[in-house]
């Protein structure tokens with residue numbers, strides 16, 4: 001009969017615990033990533049959808065709108081009108097937007113940005129487990 005827990009037992013236990021923690025951490029990280037929804041900027045030109053930009057995944061830069069004297073800038077996952085040639089400059093004064101249901105409009109150039117969000121398809125783990133079990 002052993003009186004004390006041996007060093008090797010302790011190390012095995014330590015490895016098991018750290019392994020469980022690692023798996024848990026990875027699952028937690030993936031879970032939080034999948035629960036996020038992407039912010040989408042829908043750009044309208046002449047009342048039609050001109051482009052859709054995923055603000056969550058797009059890098060900073062500028063977008064030119066064909067047939068309109070406005071430029072859009074993406075910065076820090078936000079979008080704004082810049083270098084607008086319109087007379088009222090309301091669009092530029094709106095500034096950077098990225099909250100769902102926020103709108104920036106350039107009426108003279110008939111360009112509008114509408115922010116929406118798009119939920120990613122949740123991973124259906126139940127079906128995966130079923131498939132393995134069968």
Ligand SMILES: [Zn+2]
Nearest residue numbers: 084086091106
């Ligand atoms: Zn404008």
